[in-house]
Amino acid sequence: MTTTSIIIVPGWRDSGPGHWQSLWAERLAHAIRVVQDDWITPTRSAWVSQLEKTVLAAPHPVVIVAHSLGCIATSHIGPEAAARVCGALLVAPADPERRAILSDFAPVPYAALPYRSIVVASSNDPFCPIRLAGAYARAWGSEFVRMQNAGHINVESGHGEWPLGWALLQSLEGEHGGHAQAAVRPAVSSAAL
Numbered sequence: 111m112t113t114t115s116i117i118i119v120p121g122w123r124d125s126g127p128g129h130w131q132s133l134w135a136e137r138l139a140h141a142i143r144v145v146q147d148d149w150i151t152p153t154r155s156a157w158v159s160q161l162e163k164t165v166l167a168a169p170h171p172v173v174i175v176a177h178s179l180g181c182i183a184t185s186h187i188g189p190e191a192a193a194r195v196c197g198a199l200l201v202a203p204a205d206p207e208r209r210a211i212l213s214d215f216a217p218v219p220y221a222a223l224p225y226r227s228i229v230v231a232s233s234n235d236p237f238c239p240i241r242l243a244g245a246y247a248r249a250w251g252s253e254f255v256r257m258q259n260a261g262h263i264n265v266e267s268g269h270g271e272w273p274l275g276w277a278l279l280q281s282l283e284g285e286h287g288g289h290a291q292a293a294v295r296p297a298v299s300s301a302a303l
Contacts, residue, residue, distance in 0.1 A: 114196060114283060115168035116141040119161060121178025121204060122212060124149045128265045130272035131177055134279070142168060144180070154214045157183045162191040173282050174198040178237065178262065182206055182215045185223070185250065197282035198227040201275060202263040203246050205238040220249035227252040228278050232260035232267070 116138050118131050124146075125131040135141045144164050146157055161183050165172050172195045176184045181203035187195075206215035229252040231243030240256065247254035255278065261267025263275075 113140075113170045114173045115170040116279075116283075117161075117164055117168060117172050117174050118143045119174055119176035119180035119184055120144065120146075120149075121176075121180045121202075122149065122152060125177060126265070128270055129177075130264075130269055130275055131175065133271055134175065134276070151211060152179060152214070154183070154186060157215075158186045158188075162187050165191040165194050168194065171196040173279070175201075175279060177201045177264070179204040179206070179212060179215065181229075181246075182212075182218055185219045185246075186215070189224075192224050195225045197225055198223065198252075199230070199275065199279050199282060200227055200246075200250075200252065201230045202232060202235055203229060203238055203243055205242055208237065218246065220245075222249070222251035226282065228255060228282065229253070230255040230257065230263065230275065230278065232257045232263055234259050235262050237262055 118135050118141055120131055135143050142164060144161050146152065146160055148156065165187065174184055174195055176198065181200040184198060184200060204212060206212040206218065227250055229243060229247035229250065231238065231240055233240050233256065244254055257263065260269065263269050
Protein backbone atom coordinates (compact mmCIF):
# COMPACT_ATOMS: atom_id res chain seq x y z
CA MET A 111 0.00 0.00 0.00
CA THR A 112 1.37 3.40 -0.98
CA THR A 113 1.68 5.99 1.75
CA THR A 114 1.33 9.73 1.36
CA SER A 115 2.66 12.67 3.31
CA ILE A 116 -0.04 15.17 4.28
CA ILE A 117 1.28 18.73 4.17
CA ILE A 118 -0.90 21.34 5.87
CA VAL A 119 -0.50 24.82 4.40
CA PRO A 120 -2.13 27.53 6.54
CA GLY A 121 -3.08 30.92 5.19
CA TRP A 122 -2.35 34.47 6.22
CA ARG A 123 -1.90 34.79 10.01
CA ASP A 124 -1.75 30.97 10.40
CA SER A 125 -4.55 28.63 11.49
CA GLY A 126 -4.92 28.80 15.24
CA PRO A 127 -6.32 26.41 17.84
CA GLY A 128 -9.70 24.96 16.92
CA HIS A 129 -9.21 25.57 13.17
CA TRP A 130 -9.87 22.39 11.19
CA GLN A 131 -6.28 22.47 9.86
CA SER A 132 -4.91 22.48 13.42
CA LEU A 133 -7.30 19.73 14.51
CA TRP A 134 -6.36 17.59 11.51
CA ALA A 135 -2.64 18.16 12.14
CA GLU A 136 -3.15 16.76 15.64
CA ARG A 137 -5.17 13.79 14.37
CA LEU A 138 -2.89 12.78 11.49
CA ALA A 139 0.28 11.44 13.05
CA HIS A 140 2.30 11.86 9.85
CA ALA A 141 1.05 15.32 8.90
CA ILE A 142 3.64 18.02 8.29
CA ARG A 143 2.59 21.61 8.90
CA VAL A 144 4.29 24.37 6.91
CA VAL A 145 5.60 27.01 9.29
CA GLN A 146 6.32 30.44 7.83
CA ASP A 147 8.82 32.89 9.30
CA ASP A 148 6.37 35.77 8.88
CA TRP A 149 2.63 35.08 9.14
CA ILE A 150 1.67 38.78 9.26
CA THR A 151 3.45 40.37 6.28
CA PRO A 152 3.81 37.47 3.84
CA THR A 153 6.00 37.53 0.74
CA ARG A 154 5.46 35.16 -2.12
CA SER A 155 9.13 34.19 -2.44
CA ALA A 156 9.47 33.29 1.26
CA TRP A 157 6.16 31.44 1.51
CA VAL A 158 6.58 29.48 -1.73
CA SER A 159 10.19 28.64 -0.88
CA GLN A 160 9.20 27.28 2.54
CA LEU A 161 6.36 25.25 0.99
CA GLU A 162 8.65 23.85 -1.72
CA LYS A 163 11.28 22.86 0.87
CA THR A 164 8.60 21.08 2.91
CA VAL A 165 7.24 19.24 -0.14
CA LEU A 166 10.69 18.20 -1.35
CA ALA A 167 11.69 16.96 2.12
CA ALA A 168 8.54 14.86 2.59
CA PRO A 169 9.25 11.12 2.73
CA HIS A 170 6.31 10.12 0.51
CA PRO A 171 4.22 11.52 -2.35
CA VAL A 172 2.40 14.58 -1.05
CA VAL A 173 -1.23 15.53 -0.52
CA ILE A 174 -1.50 19.25 0.23
CA VAL A 175 -4.23 20.60 2.51
CA ALA A 176 -4.21 24.37 2.01
CA HIS A 177 -6.40 27.18 3.32
CA SER A 178 -6.81 30.74 2.04
CA LEU A 179 -3.45 32.28 1.10
CA GLY A 180 -1.96 28.79 1.44
CA CYS A 181 -3.96 27.85 -1.69
CA ILE A 182 -2.38 30.70 -3.63
CA ALA A 183 1.11 29.80 -2.38
CA THR A 184 0.43 26.24 -3.54
CA SER A 185 -0.53 27.46 -7.02
CA HIS A 186 2.88 29.18 -7.27
CA ILE A 187 5.12 26.18 -6.51
CA GLY A 188 7.64 25.24 -9.16
CA PRO A 189 7.69 22.07 -11.28
CA GLU A 190 10.17 20.13 -9.12
CA ALA A 191 7.98 20.42 -6.01
CA ALA A 192 4.74 20.03 -8.01
CA ALA A 193 6.03 16.71 -9.33
CA ARG A 194 6.00 15.33 -5.75
CA VAL A 195 2.33 16.33 -5.23
CA CYS A 196 -0.34 13.72 -5.97
CA GLY A 197 -3.33 15.70 -4.73
CA ALA A 198 -4.43 18.98 -3.14
CA LEU A 199 -7.41 20.13 -1.11
CA LEU A 200 -7.55 23.90 -1.69
CA VAL A 201 -10.02 25.49 0.73
CA ALA A 202 -11.35 29.06 0.66
CA PRO A 203 -8.66 30.45 -1.66
CA ALA A 204 -7.70 34.05 -1.07
CA ASP A 205 -7.92 36.92 -3.52
CA PRO A 206 -4.51 38.60 -3.09
CA GLU A 207 -5.69 41.62 -5.08
CA ARG A 208 -8.32 42.46 -2.43
CA ARG A 209 -5.79 43.23 0.33
CA ALA A 210 -2.64 45.26 -0.24
CA ILE A 211 -0.70 43.18 2.29
CA LEU A 212 -1.23 40.07 0.13
CA SER A 213 -0.57 41.72 -3.25
CA ASP A 214 2.86 40.10 -3.62
CA PHE A 215 1.00 36.85 -4.39
CA ALA A 216 -0.69 38.42 -7.44
CA PRO A 217 -1.13 37.64 -10.18
CA VAL A 218 -2.47 34.21 -9.30
CA PRO A 219 -1.33 31.57 -11.82
CA TYR A 220 -4.09 30.51 -14.20
CA ALA A 221 -2.53 27.25 -15.40
CA ALA A 222 -3.70 23.69 -14.86
CA LEU A 223 -2.19 22.02 -11.82
CA PRO A 224 -0.37 18.77 -12.69
CA TYR A 225 -2.16 16.76 -9.99
CA ARG A 226 -5.73 16.11 -8.85
CA SER A 227 -7.12 19.02 -6.87
CA ILE A 228 -10.35 20.03 -5.21
CA VAL A 229 -11.22 23.69 -4.62
CA VAL A 230 -13.78 24.30 -1.86
CA ALA A 231 -15.30 27.77 -1.62
CA SER A 232 -18.21 29.48 0.07
CA SER A 233 -20.93 31.63 -1.46
CA ASN A 234 -20.30 34.34 1.15
CA ASP A 235 -16.54 34.20 1.78
CA PRO A 236 -15.53 37.78 2.69
CA PHE A 237 -12.00 37.24 1.32
CA CYS A 238 -12.78 35.81 -2.11
CA PRO A 239 -15.94 36.07 -4.23
CA ILE A 240 -17.37 32.68 -5.20
CA ARG A 241 -17.07 33.55 -8.90
CA LEU A 242 -13.34 34.11 -8.53
CA ALA A 243 -12.91 30.84 -6.62
CA GLY A 244 -14.78 29.12 -9.45
CA ALA A 245 -12.47 30.78 -11.98
CA TYR A 246 -9.46 29.47 -10.05
CA ALA A 247 -10.94 25.97 -10.08
CA ARG A 248 -11.55 26.08 -13.84
CA ALA A 249 -8.06 27.44 -14.56
CA TRP A 250 -6.37 24.93 -12.25
CA GLY A 251 -8.41 21.99 -13.60
CA SER A 252 -9.79 21.39 -10.10
CA GLU A 253 -13.02 19.81 -8.98
CA PHE A 254 -15.17 22.54 -7.44
CA VAL A 255 -17.22 22.23 -4.26
CA ARG A 256 -19.45 25.23 -3.57
CA MET A 257 -20.64 25.59 0.02
CA GLN A 258 -23.62 27.79 0.81
CA ASN A 259 -23.06 30.58 3.36
CA ALA A 260 -20.00 28.93 4.95
CA GLY A 261 -17.98 32.13 5.37
CA HIS A 262 -14.21 31.71 5.15
CA ILE A 263 -14.50 28.03 6.20
CA ASN A 264 -12.62 28.63 9.44
CA VAL A 265 -13.27 28.77 13.18
CA GLU A 266 -15.05 32.14 12.94
CA SER A 267 -17.57 30.67 10.49
CA GLY A 268 -18.18 27.61 12.68
CA HIS A 269 -15.87 25.11 11.00
CA GLY A 270 -13.94 23.22 13.66
CA GLU A 271 -13.61 19.53 12.81
CA TRP A 272 -15.30 20.14 9.42
CA PRO A 273 -16.45 16.63 8.44
CA LEU A 274 -17.08 17.49 4.77
CA GLY A 275 -13.47 18.57 4.35
CA TRP A 276 -12.26 15.41 6.07
CA ALA A 277 -14.29 13.32 3.61
CA LEU A 278 -12.79 15.27 0.68
CA LEU A 279 -9.30 14.65 2.06
CA GLN A 280 -10.12 10.95 2.28
CA SER A 281 -11.19 10.97 -1.37
CA LEU A 282 -7.78 12.37 -2.33
CA GLU A 283 -5.98 9.98 -0.01
CA GLY A 284 -8.04 7.01 -1.14
CA GLU A 285 -6.41 7.11 -4.55
CA HIS A 286 -2.99 6.76 -2.95
CA GLY A 287 -3.70 4.61 0.11
CA GLY A 288 -2.71 7.24 2.64
CA HIS A 289 -3.25 7.87 6.33
CA ALA A 290 -6.64 9.54 6.62
CA GLN A 291 -8.60 6.29 6.34
CA ALA A 292 -6.85 4.86 9.37
CA ALA A 293 -7.61 7.83 11.59
CA VAL A 294 -10.78 8.31 13.60
CA ARG A 295 -13.32 9.90 11.28
CA PRO A 296 -16.20 12.17 12.20
CA ALA A 297 -19.47 11.38 10.48
CA VAL A 298 -20.39 13.57 7.54
CA SER A 299 -23.81 15.05 8.04
CA SER A 300 -26.01 17.00 5.69
CA ALA A 301 -25.59 19.94 8.06
CA ALA A 302 -21.93 20.12 7.00
CA LEU A 303 -23.02 20.74 3.44
